[in-house]
Amino acid sequence: xxxxxxxxxxxxxxxxxxxxxxxxxxxxxxxxxxxxxxxxxxxxxxxxxxxxxxxxxxxxxxxxxxxxxxxxxxxxxxxxxxxxxxxxxxxxxxxxxxxxxxxxxxxxxxxxxxxxxxxxxxxxxxxxxxxxxxxxxxxxxxxxxxxxxxxxxxxxxxxxxxxxxxxxxxxxxxxxxxxxxxxxxxxxxxxxxxxxxxxxxxxxxxxxxxxxxxxxxxxxxxxxxxxxxxxxx
Amino acid sequence: xxxxxxxxxxxxxxxxxxxxxxxxxxxxxxxxxxxxxxxxxxxxxxxxxxxxxxxxxxxxxxxxxxxxxxxxxxxxxxxxxxxxxxxxxxxxxxxxxxxxxxxxxxxxxxxxxxxxxxxxxxxxxxxxxxxxxxxxxxxxxxxxxxxxxxxxxxxxxxxxxxxxxxxxxxxxxxxxxxxxxxxxxxxxxxxxxxxxxxxxxxxxxxxxxxxxxxxxxxxxxxxxxxxxxxxxxxxxxxxxxxxxxxxxxxxxx
Numbered sequence: 374x375x376x377x378x379x380x381x382x383x384x385x386x387x388x389x390x391x392x393x394x395x396x397x398x399x400x401x402x403x404x405x406x407x408x409x410x411x412x413x414x415x416x417x418x419x420x421x422x423x424x425x426x427x428x429x430x431x432x433x434x435x436x437x438x439x440x441x442x443x444x445x446x447x448x449x450x451x452x453x454x455x456x457x458x459x460x461x462x463x464x465x466x467x468x469x470x471x472x473x474x475x476x477x478x479x480x481x482x483x484x485x486x487x488x489x490x491x492x493x494x495x496x497x498x499x500x501x502x503x504x505x506x507x508x509x510x511x512x513x514x515x516x517x518x519x520x521x522x523x524x525x526x527x528x529x530x531x532x533x534x535x536x537x538x539x540x541x542x543x544x545x546x547x548x549x550x551x552x553x554x555x556x557x558x559x560x561x562x563x564x565x566x567x568x569x570x571x572x573x574x575x576x577x578x579x580x581x582x583x584x585x586x587x588x589x590x591x592x593x594x595x596x597x598x599x600x601x602x603x604x605x606x
Numbered sequence: 607x608x609x610x611x612x613x614x615x616x617x618x619x620x621x622x623x624x625x626x627x628x629x630x631x632x633x634x635x636x637x638x639x640x641x642x643x644x645x646x647x648x649x650x651x652x653x654x655x656x657x658x659x660x661x662x663x664x665x666x667x668x669x670x671x672x673x674x675x676x677x678x679x680x681x682x683x684x685x686x687x688x689x690x691x692x693x694x695x696x697x698x699x700x701x702x703x704x705x706x707x708x709x710x711x712x713x714x715x716x717x718x719x720x721x722x723x724x725x726x727x728x729x730x731x732x733x734x735x736x737x738x739x740x741x742x743x744x745x746x747x748x749x750x751x752x753x754x755x756x757x758x759x760x761x762x763x764x765x766x767x768x769x770x771x772x773x774x775x776x777x778x779x780x781x782x783x784x785x786x787x788x789x790x791x792x793x794x795x796x797x798x799x800x801x802x803x804x805x806x807x808x809x810x811x812x813x814x815x816x817x818x819x820x821x822x823x824x825x826x827x828x829x830x831x832x833x834x835x836x837x838x839x840x841x842x843x844x845x846x847x848x849x850x851x852x853x854x855x856x857x858x859x
Contacts, residue, residue: 384680385711477694484654484766485708486683 375567378490379498392496393503400462400497400562401504405511411457412450412512416519419444424529437529438537441520443546450512451550452598455557458508459590463565466497467586470569471579479570494566498559505558506551513550549605556601560593607632608653608764608796613662615648622648623659624820632763632796634812635787639801641842645820647768650800654688654766655679666764684712687757687795689767689786693749695741695756701728702737705755712760727755731785747778751785758789765790765797771806779803783810804843807831816842 383389423437470493473479482489517538524531568586572578608630615623622645630636640646651657653664655671664671666682674682695704705724709715715723728734731751736744741752750770757765767786771779783803787810790797799806807814811828816839824836831843843849 388711476697477690477692478696480656481688481690481694481696483656484683484686484688485711486680486686487711488680 375490375494375570376563378488379494379563379566381488381491383491383495384487389492389496392492393500396496396500397504400465400501401507404458404461404504404508407457407461408454408508408512409515412445412454412515413519413522415449415453416441416445416516417523418519419449419516420520420523420534421528424523434530434533435537435540438520438534439540440537441534442517442538442542445513445516445520446546446550448598449516450509451553451557452594454509454512455505455554455561455594456591458557459561459565459594460587462501463561463586463590464583466562466565467569467583468579470494470566471572471582474570474572475575475579490570494563494570497566498562501558501562502555505554509550509554513547552605553598553601556597557594560597561590564590564593607667608798609663609665610649610653611663611665613649613652613664614660615645615652615657616660622820623652625662626815626817626820626822628815628822628825630796630798631813633791633794634797635790635810636796636798636813636815637801637807637811638798638815638817639807639842640817640823642802644817646800646817649817650766650768650798653798654686655683684708684760685763687760687762687765689750689753689757689765689770691769691772693741693746693753695749695752697741699740700737701733701739701741701744701752704741704752705759708756708760724755724759727759728752730758730789731755747774747782750774750778750782754782754785754789758793761793763795765795767797767799767801769800769802771801771803776805779805780809786810804849807843818842 420437420441423440427440428434428437470479473493479489479493482492520534520538521531523529524534565586568582568589572582610626610628610630613623613626614621626649638646638649648657652659659672662672666685669682671679671682696707699707702721702724705727706720709720709723713720725734725737728737731754733748733751733755736748736752741749744752765786770782770786774782783806786797786799789795801807808828808831811831814826814828814831815822816824816836818838824834824839826834831839834840844852
């Protein structure tokens with residue numbers, strides 16, 4: 374029912390567009406820093422782990438770069454990054470809308486005749502879905518950058534890493550990552566908005582809604598990941 | 607004019623409103639008073655459509671609000687303004703943007719005209735200087751005045767105020783009361799105020815409805831309050847010894 378209200382016709386496109394741009398900035402651009410930082414370090418750690426645990430005289434030298442790339446493209450930059458974003462962005466959405474609910478700002482919108490569900494939630498869903506490919510791209514690049522950082526430390530040679538990263542490259546894996554992330558972005562924005570919009574009570578309930586939204590987003594992302602991986606592989 | 611006809615509202619097995627019937631005339635400040643839990647907030651929420659009454663009719667100048675479709679309700683809501691107990695200003699927007707919001711959303715005016723209209727409303731509540739500030743940078747009384755400016759931006763026909771003096775000092779409360787009363791007369795609006803404040807009752811109560819345990823216990827105006835022989839009303843209004851003595855003195859005179 375809430376989604377039916379969210380996807381109904383906007384009263385004034387200009388106002389929704391303004392909100393949409395604002396949400397892209399808040400949910401997407403403001404998350405670039407954390408995405409870059411986490412991806413860089415995880416990329417580096419994956420590379421070290423692969424080198425330490427997989428590489429042996431029986432394995433080709435490019436296997437470290439190859440497995441690092443596959444892990445980053447297939448799971449980390451889409452699924453794990455979205456789990457992290459569920460924590461950052463999801464709790465932000467739920468607490469923002471929840472606070473608006475308990476301080477009667479949503480009632481004020483309703484009294485004015487504004488479809489509050491659409492005005493508050495639709496720009497968040499569209500904003501995050503628009504920005505998620507950008508975040509996934511940044512994550513992939515930063516993760517590979519982290520792996521190259523390891524090569525500068527001398528743990529693996531840059532030539533072996535580059536060869537491994539390019540070996541049997543399948544561009545579909547990148548698209549798969551983008552497609553999965555669209556679904557995850559929708560889950561994060563819609564589930565968190567639902568928990569925020571339906572808050573009743575005060576600050577304790579807003580806090581609970583924020584926690585519940587992160588837990589449920591994470592669960593749904595993990596379940597969706599299983600199905601999407603099956604369908605897209 | 608707003609007419610409320612035999613409104614009932616129940617939550618699960620609890621009857622909160624038990625057949626309220628009254629009329630709120632235009633151009634007057636109509637007060638709903640009653641103890642906490644008496645049902646006055648529920649009545650206000652039913653009138654503005656935040657709650658659906660279990661039965662009964664609410665007529666806005668003859669238009670049945672309860673029976674309307676979503677689209678008609680949305681259109682009628684554009685004729686309403688509401689001031690909430692907590693002011694309910696959008697905290698991500700400046701004072702000017704808050705007042706401009708209903709204009710941005712519903713008017714066909716140019717940006718220049720919208721800005722001018724919002725500034726006129728802020729000037730009306732003496733807050734033009736605070737237009738660039740955010741709600742958390744101004745006092746509670748100023749927030750209420752911004753809420754009034756936002757509520758009147760679209761020239762509403764109906765103004766609703768839910769405990770507008772809550773959390774304000776007596777002097778600021780008088781300023782808010784006077785402002786609401788003046789605006790009501792100026793724009794000939796139908797204003798309904800939900801209040802606990804006895805200063806408001808005696809100062810701006812052009813029409814008063816007293817609710818007790820979901821029933822309409824008494825109706826009248828500010829001139830009839832002191833002389834009313836309704837025991838429940840006098841116990842509620844003149845609760846303190848000081849007020850009781852004041853009433854006795856007034857009745858004797």
